[in-house]
Amino acid sequence: MQTWWGPFAIILIAGWIATDVWRWIGVFAGGRLREDGELLIWVRCVATALVAGVISKLVFFPQGALADTPLWLRLLAMACGFAAFLSLRQSVIIGVLTGVSVLVAGWMAL
């Protein structure tokens, strides 16, 4: 895919269609599928594990400026952010701010 439109074809087919097709099915299926059925539980498990895999890849094998930081600092920042999120009423904003602050503080201390 060296053409200029190659990436856009991927974005439209593998991105837009592959995502919106579920929304369209949701519109037409509305109410006919049980949300707590075993099949959907498994499907949600697969989706969750896939996205979780992306998260940990971003931390273990980062690109760009983040690649200059040691792995332990990235893991520490993630752990502190998640701990803050859990202990303070599951507030995402507090988790994010804590994680990023720990990373910057550790980076400056190095």
Added chain:
Amino acid sequence: MTVPQEPQPPSPPADASGCGRVWFFRGARAAISIPALILTAAFVGYAGLARESGLSLAETLAMTGFVWALPSIVVLTGAMTSGMGILPAAFAVALASVRLMPMTMALMPLIKVPGKTRTWQLLVASHFVAVTAWVYAMRNLPDLPKEGRLPFFVGFGAAVSGFVFCMTGIAYVLVDRMPPMVAGALFLLTPVYFLCSLWGAARLLADKAAMIAGLVLGPVFFVLLPGLDLLWTGLAGGTLAYLATRIWRRSRS
């Protein structure tokens, strides 16, 4: 033309479209909210990731506008940088976005006025189904009159995605001029945001088990099976978590 079945305050047809517009703008105004700000920050972080991954500004914006679900966008970015073919990439993205189906299904009875709402209107509205707008809609739409919900939701979704679209573009342009530490902090924003919001969205033990399995297996499969590692992480980790929690559920009941 249609006569309302329930006793309602009389509203002439001429008012109906104007009424819809009012609800659209009310929805757009409601979009100025903390969850929308967090989402904007997450997309600003993504703009940095996209730039580092070698995507152009137009490609980054096309992904933001067309896909409009950050997990799918991040998966697709990963697939494109690892040179995955278009079909495996579509498969990985489709797996990552299945959760949009039950979410859309749950939203439909709320925004649909039987006999009045057209299917194409629902299809347009469904594009805005993503975690942020959905959580807000499920919590707040039931308080609104039924006719106002669809335009309100579309107004909310259009305002959030329009704002995020612009901010993603601005962040993409600016990230190059940022000091490395600020850029690095931005790159960490995406994983921390997902770690927290994914855990917050997990309702069953199976969801949490799947999350832990994915976190552990992601780097393992990346080393063992680079290229298709995302698919393997999802299928193996998800199935493992599902079976383990299923056995656990059965043994307790």
